[in-house]
Amino acid sequence: MGRSLRSGRVMKSLSPPNKRAGRADTGRRAAAKSSKQPPKKTSVSVRKAKKEVESSSESEEADDHEESSVSSDSESGDSGEEPEHDTRRQPPNQADEDSSDGSDNDEVAKAAPSPLKKSAAGNESSEDSSDGSDDEGHDDGNQNGNKQGFTDENADWLKPKKKASLLDSDDDGDDDDEFDVAAGGDRSSDDEMEVERESRLIDEEMEAEKEEARLELRRTITQNTEVFHLPTAEELEDDEDRVVPPSELRARIEEILSVLADFKNRREAGRSRSEYVERLAADMAELFGYLQELVDYFLSMFGPSECLEFLEASEKSRPLVVRVNTLKARRKDLAAALMKRGVRLDPLAPWSKVGLKIYESTVPIGATPEYLAGHYMLQSAASMCPVMALAPQPGDRVMDMSAAPGGKTSYIAQLMRNKGVVIANDLKPERQKATVANLHRLGVRNVVTCCYDGRKLGSQMRNSFDRILLDAPCSGLGVISRDPSVKIQRTIPDVKRCAHLQKELLVAAIDSLNHKSKKGGGFMVYSTCSVAIAENEEVVNYLLSKRDVKIVETGLDFGKPGFTRFEHKRFHPSLALTRRFYPHVNNMDGFYVAKIQKLSDKRKGEEEKKTAAAEGEKIEDSAQTDADKGSNKYDNKSKKKKGKGGKKRRDNSEDKAAVPEKRPKISAPPTVQVPSKKKSTNAKMTKPRRMKNTGM
Numbered sequence: 001m002g003r004s005l006r007s008g009r010v011m012k013s014l015s016p017p018n019k020r021a022g023r024a025d026t027g028r029r030a031a032a033k034s035s036k037q038p039p040k041k042t043s044v045s046v047r048k049a050k051k052e053v054e055s056s057s058e059s060e061e062a063d064d065h066e067e068s069s070v071s072s073d074s075e076s077g078d079s080g081e082e083p084e085h086d087t088r089r090q091p092p093n094q095a096d097e098d099s100s101d102g103s104d105n106d107e108v109a110k111a112a113p114s115p116l117k118k119s120a121a122g123n124e125s126s127e128d129s130s131d132g133s134d135d136e137g138h139d140d141g142n143q144n145g146n147k148q149g150f151t152d153e154n155a156d157w158l159k160p161k162k163k164a165s166l167l168d169s170d171d172d173g174d175d176d177d178e179f180d181v182a183a184g185g186d187r188s189s190d191d192e193m194e195v196e197r198e199s200r201l202i203d204e205e206m207e208a209e210k211e212e213a214r215l216e217l218r219r220t221i222t223q224n225t226e227v228f229h230l231p232t233a234e235e236l237e238d239d240e241d242r243v244v245p246p247s248e249l250r251a252r253i254e255e256i257l258s259v260l261a262d263f264k265n266r267r268e269a270g271r272s273r274s275e276y277v278e279r280l281a282a283d284m285a286e287l288f289g290y291l292q293e294l295v296d297y298f299l300s301m302f303g304p305s306e307c308l309e310f311l312e313a314s315e316k317s318r319p320l321v322v323r324v325n326t327l328k329a330r331r332k333d334l335a336a337a338l339m340k341r342g343v344r345l346d347p348l349a350p351w352s353k354v355g356l357k358i359y360e361s362t363v364p365i366g367a368t369p370e371y372l373a374g375h376y377m378l379q380s381a382a383s384m385c386p387v388m389a390l391a392p393q394p395g396d397r398v399m400d401m402s403a404a405p406g407g408k409t410s411y412i413a414q415l416m417r418n419k420g421v422v423i424a425n426d427l428k429p430e431r432q433k434a435t436v437a438n439l440h441r442l443g444v445r446n447v448v449t450c451c452y453d454g455r456k457l458g459s460q461m462r463n464s465f466d467r468i469l470l471d472a473p474c475s476g477l478g479v480i481s482r483d484p485s486v487k488i489q490r491t492i493p494d495v496k497r498c499a500h501l502q503k504e505l506l507v508a509a510i511d512s513l514n515h516k517s518k519k520g521g522g523f524m525v526y527s528t529c530s531v532a533i534a535e536n537e538e539v540v541n542y543l544l545s546k547r548d549v550k551i552v553e554t555g556l557d558f559g560k561p562g563f564t565r566f567e568h569k570r571f572h573p574s575l576a577l578t579r580r581f582y583p584h585v586n587n588m589d590g591f592y593v594a595k596i597q598k599l600s601d602k603r604k605g606e607e608e609k610k611t612a613a614a615e616g617e618k619i620e621d622s623a624q625t626d627a628d629k630g631s632n633k634y635d636n637k638s639k640k641k642k643g644k645g646g647k648k649r650r651d652n653s654e655d656k657a658a659v660p661e662k663r664p665k666i667s668a669p670p671t672v673q674v675p676s677k678k679k680s681t682n683a684k685m686t687k688p689r690r691m692k693n694t695g696m
Helices: 002-013 016-036 044-079 084-088 092-100 104-111 115-123 130-143 152-225 233-238 246-261 273-288 292-301 304-315 331-340 381-390 407-415 429-442 454-460 492-512 537-546 573-577 604-639 652-658
Strands: 320-324 343-347 355-361 376-378 397-400 421-425 447-450 467-471 523-528 547-552 579-581 591-603
Touching: 246 273, 246 304, 273 292, 273 304, 292 304, 292 492, 331 343, 331 355, 355 381, 376 407, 381 407, 381 467, 381 523, 381 579, 381 591, 397 407, 407 421, 407 429, 407 447, 407 467, 421 429, 429 447, 454 492, 467 492, 492 523, 492 537, 492 547, 537 547, 537 573, 537 591, 547 573, 573 591
Parallel strands: 397 421, 397 467, 421 447, 467 523
Antiparallel strands: 320 355, 320 376, 343 355, 523 591, 547 591, 579 591
């Protein structure tokens, strides 16, 4: 009765659903641990647990076998039936041997139950007997017989492992610790695999870079060795009706530039360099929208590659720059105020202490309260350079010959600290309105505005100023980004006309400059917003030939030096002291700055004329004196001859008085005398008759 109750209790606790769930849970945990555990690595404690499990299982199986045989005899005697499952069961020892011959890894994993399995095993009664175990295995075998891999035999050899887990519950902590250590080892191996994976990715990237480098080298070799086909005249005629896309034009420009860089090896047979340059100029003019003659002029100034860079930079807008008015504000205070209004800015450059470069603004820069209060002036970075080169001092007399709209004039007054006098002149009165407005807004008080023709100021205000700034009117070839109309409106004849006007203004400015200034004056700055040589170096070189002046350092440590030769022209070597600014080099507007010092009031052209006239007069005088001397010698020789009768020669004075001067004979046709009739008169003859000479 006790055995039957006990077996019934066991059967109730291990009902088929609970048993299947426990077995599935145990299988999953064992599979997880076996998958994490490295193969062929078994700790000492695990092997010890295995031996203990085997010994305990054998002893329990023997007891169960004896009890089961007794119970079966008694039950068969009572009921007269023989249990079928006992005939099909294998001996316990044989089952244990079969289980021991199984996989070591599976037994070890299942012999060390997980915490969940231990709790489930703890809930079961520790009073399980061998009969209950046999019935349990029988029922389980009947329920799971339809499932693949679960038979009665499997139930028999799995049964001792459950008991072993219950017996070895005290050693589970050690086993878990060891499995945790093994899991930690797996984590370290996972870290190693991560490093290896990263290393493999790095190797793949390096291989990809090497392959890309090989392809680039092959492409470069192909480009450098292949011959570019320049379009012929017939092909260009065919393309006249077709709109050539900009991508095709740019590709052809790059190909031509690569050919010109290595013209000897890459040129097409029978083609000259001039043909490539002409095609390049035509493509550039079409791509960027310039007149053909302007592109040709730029190509003569720059190289082909630099010309392309200049044209591309002229298409981009320059950064917005403001000049701080130090008469009313400081740069750091103004920067802080503008940043509070959402303006992103930076200092302009190390060479400027008053410039700020604006990157982005949420408010109009020309309408802020600071602008209206006169704290700053919108002015390009390039237009600050002429005033910095002029370097006016407080108390000087300065003239700005082309002042409108007042940016440079206000900067001059700012450097002079409102001391001294500044004459702001401009030809057009309507432009001076903006000048006056800006001067009032900026707080300038030492400027006088006027409207005169700058070409006449040399005679009207001779030797009147210590320093002069001439920002001459020009073609604007350096500010194409601000005025794109220059591309199609300016021609080479326009450039020459501007150069003629600039020469007249420059000579008049030198005449107005006082070289005897006691304040260290006698300096002027000539500047233009053009990159044309005809408006810059040629004009300054003309001044050197007309006035007693010299070129001095501008004081600007950036920018490119001026040209000393251009095509067949040769300029004075001192023009290298002038400075040029380009959009593609300095990220500024194209500008030219030259600083000139007046040495005296001499005029080289007039002095040369006077010298030439004096030399001509001397030559004429010497020739006349030589002629007079020659005639006197001839007269003396003719008069030294002796007369007849041994008379002495007369003096020159007597000869001159005695010998009448011979009149020059004039050849004329002979006149025919016509006899005329005597008029009859009644008057008496009062004139005595001439006596006839009879020889007596």
